[in-house]
Amino acid sequence: DAEITQSPRHKITETGRQVTLACHQTWNHNNMFWYRQDLGHGLRLIHYSYGVQDTNKGEVSDGYSVSRSNTEDLPLTLESAASSQTSVYFCASSDTTGLRTEAFFGQGTRLTVV
Amino acid sequence: GDSVTQMEGPVTLSEEAFLTINCTYTATGYPSLFWYVQYPGEGLQLLLKATKADDKGSNKGFEATYRKETTSFHLEKGSVQVSDSAVYFCALRGNQGGKLIFGQGTELSVKP
Numbered sequence: 110d111a112e113i114t115q116s117p118r119h120k121i122t123e124t125g126r127q128v129t130l131a132c133h134q135t136w137n138h139n140n141m142f143w144y145r146q147d148l149g150h151g152l153r154l155i156h157y158s159y160g161v162q163d164t165n166k167g168e169v170s171d172g173y174s175v176s177r178s179n180t181e182d183l184p185l186t187l188e189s190a191a192s193s194q195t196s197v198y199f200c201a202s203s204d205t206t207g208l209r210t211e212a213f214f215g216q217g218t219r220l221t222v223v
Numbered sequence: 224g225d226s227v228t229q230m231e232g233p234v235t236l237s238e239e240a241f242l243t244i245n246c247t248y249t250a251t252g253y254p255s256l257f258w259y260v261q262y263p264g265e266g267l268q269l270l271l272k273a274t275k276a277d278d279k280g281s282n283k284g285f286e287a288t289y290r291k292e293t294t295s296f297h298l299e300k301g302s303v304q305v306s307d308s309a310v311y312f313c314a315l316r317g318n319q320g321g322k323l324i325f326g327q328g329t330e331l332s333v334k335p
Contacts, residue, residue: 157321
């Protein structure tokens with residue numbers, strides 16, 4: 110079965126370190142997204158990609174970067190981790206930019222910055 | 224820009240009670256609307272969706288009707304179960320490409 114997987118599931122890092130969260134999907138979807146989930150804010154979009162070599166900033170992109178070198182993967186990098194980036198991160202993918210297509214989500218990565 | 228507003232939680236109900244979680248949206252054009260559910264410790268799963276005005280999405284006893292005149296997509300269930308305890312997210316996909324825009328989520332707790 111096709112799926113979307115995130116790794117690691119849990120991560121503790123120190124302030125100032127660079128951290129990369131992995132996202133891998135086997136749906137062969139063009140669209141991939143990174144969200145962060147925080148209490149009281151729901152899910153907020155960090156970065157997204159509509160295909161290989163395409164990346165776009167979401168509403169909370171400061172301090173984060175992504176790259177899309179193939180269809181399957183969209184790694185999220187925190188350039189210099191800050192305590193404000195302690196959160197649960199979700200990766201998602203969807204098939205097209207059409208209005209009728211649902212997104213599929215990974216299980217999430219809980220990141221703690223100490 | 225597009226936005227989604229949900230009623231705040233947490234919502235606590237007794238088993239077999241009626242559930243309504245309100246969701247309203249702001250969007251240009253004709254967005255598609257979704258309800259996602261997140262069980263404890265898990266990712267988000269699609270619960271139901273509606274793609275045009277007056278469509279009714281339904282799944283697992285949950286229903287929501289796309290009301291363009293009131294820009295709403297309220298989630299309802301006639302008789303909740305303890306297993307329905309989760310966080311529910313309303314979302315839209317509109318003219319801003321494939322991005323899903325989420326509400327803040329509503330936590331539901333169902334007591335036996």
